[in-house]
Amino acid sequence: MSDNLSRQRQLLLDLLYPPACPLCMTAVADHHALCARCWSELALLERPFCERLGLPFAVDLGGPILSAEAMANPPVFQRARAAARYEGGARTLTHRLKYGDRLEIARLMARMMMRAGPDILSDADMIVPVPLHYGRLWMRRFNQAGTLSAELSRLTGVPWQPQVLERRRYTRSQVGLSRSKRASNLQAAFHVSQQRRPFVEGRRILLVDDVMTTGATANACARTLLVAGAVNVDVLVFARVVMAD
Numbered sequence: 001m002s003d004n005l006s007r008q009r010q011l012l013l014d015l016l017y018p019p020a021c022p023l024c025m026t027a028v029a030d031h032h033a034l035c036a037r038c039w040s041e042l043a044l045l046e047r048p049f050c051e052r053l054g055l056p057f058a059v060d061l062g063g064p065i066l067s068a069e070a071m072a073n074p075p076v077f078q079r080a081r082a083a084a085r086y087e088g089g090a091r092t093l094t095h096r097l098k099y100g101d102r103l104e105i106a107r108l109m110a111r112m113m114m115r116a117g118p119d120i121l122s123d124a125d126m127i128v129p130v131p132l133h134y135g136r137l138w139m140r141r142f143n144q145a146g147t148l149s150a151e152l153s154r155l156t157g158v159p160w161q162p163q164v165l166e167r168r169r170y171t172r173s174q175v176g177l178s179r180s181k182r183a184s185n186l187q188a189a190f191h192v193s194q195q196r197r198p199f200v201e202g203r204r205i206l207l208v209d210d211v212m213t214t215g216a217t218a219n220a221c222a223r224t225l226l227v228a229g230a231v232n233v234d235v236l237v238f239a240r241v242v243m244a245d
């Protein structure tokens with residue numbers, strides 16, 4: 001299609017579906033963008049933060065620095081980054097993506113993730129989504145981590161491999177297990193099959209999910225990928241639960 005034709009097509013589409021803020025539906029200039037007000041109300045996660053965990057510091061201590069938490073309990077992954085705190089508009093976007101399969105929201109979220117993790121994206125050989133097990137995949141119709149991974153891959157050119165990391169169908173309930181039992185139970189849920197190992201060996205992998213809470217899932221996935229031969233695993237999520245100090 002010529003440039004002229006595709007521009008005309010876009011103008012027609014904009015007339016039929018005028019760009020609107022996906023949170024408040026106010027008219028905006030660009031598709032896949034929030035209005036200025038909704039944008040200003042997001043709690044973006046920006047430096048200063050712990051270079052390992054990506055969690056914000058209350059005060060700027062100057063220069064790259066690790067949090068006490070990262071030194072006391074180093075994560076299995078190398079670095080984690082998130083676009084926003086999991087609250088307000090960021091939480092609403094995550095819910096709409098999960099239950100409404102809206103691709104324009106995935107596009108907006110992936111753009112925000114790209115801004116949050118330019119360093120870990122440029123270091124990555126491959127993007128791998130945190131998998132859902134089949135039961136949940138069927139219930140929700142699609143894996144939101146997979147959708148965000150596909151968008152990030154399209155935006156950055158970094159290939160994505162949705163089949164590398166698998167989640168086994170049956171895992172024991174976590175209820176009533178101790179912290180270490182819970183971790184090993186979760187660990188057993190993730191798996192790289194023998195025939196997928198060549199995709200992982202020697203690679204720097206960027207693990208992608210929509211939300212990160214305790215980091216236990218990210219750690220279990222990272223350990224599985226490292227055991228399968230990955231040289232490095234970083235984590236990029238859209239929103240992060242940040243506990244109050």
Ligand SMILES: [Zn+2]
Binds near residue numbers: 022025036038
């Ligand atoms: Zn808005």
